[in-house]
Amino acid sequence: MDDWYKNGWLKRHKTSAEEIRGLMAIVGRDLQDGCVDDISLDWRFGIAYNAALKLCTLVLYSEGYRAARDLQHYRTIQAMMIILGSDRKDDVAYLDACRKKRNIVEYEQAGVTTEAQADELVEFVRNFRTDVVAWLTENHPELVDR
Template structure:
């Protein structure tokens, strides 16, 4: 599906975000990874949810860099739908994994406490770290440097 198709399907909408705004999303993502690591020994549900948020913010940073954002309705679903439609075919399994994380996060935040195992929390934290590096590698250097100004 092309960007035009995604726009027509009302999955995304155009947006103009400054480099500083995108850098802020990278900062939020790094903060969330650090917080998830600290929380894993105390609350696996929240460690999972916060690591998931890091992944979501990274995807939003990439979308914003390309000039888009997810539509307000089903925002998380639309964020990952954008990835599904725009990533190369060999990267599609990543989206299935993200959608499973999204569903699990919704369950633990809104429906049932104590469902996240230590293995799951560590998996999402590790994935967030890896994904951060991947997104950082494809964003322009000026955005990455801006994101590290306040560190």
């Protein structure tokens, strides 16, 4: 992470249990909203993506950093391989593909998300949240509510 900081890709960030709690609340809200059938599949996907990004963000914050503005989502996601380990390579690749898809549905084209894609991302986020809470508890117990 120090190399990323020296390159200007990351900034120092001091987090708190309150900030982590707030981000977790956003994840919970977004997981709930991402399952609502009354909104478009594109929007459900975008909401679930936001939940995944918030989980990545709170992991990065927990390590004392935040992504610089340039390529913020990309760097936040890519940092997971460094922080959580190289065994998360497939998860990082999946989230990066979701990031690209989210950009398409947000800025370029509507109606390109399938129900299976939206549901898959919601399920991924549920599992990832469990993993992140376990990681936080082990590595930064001072940031976890007991």
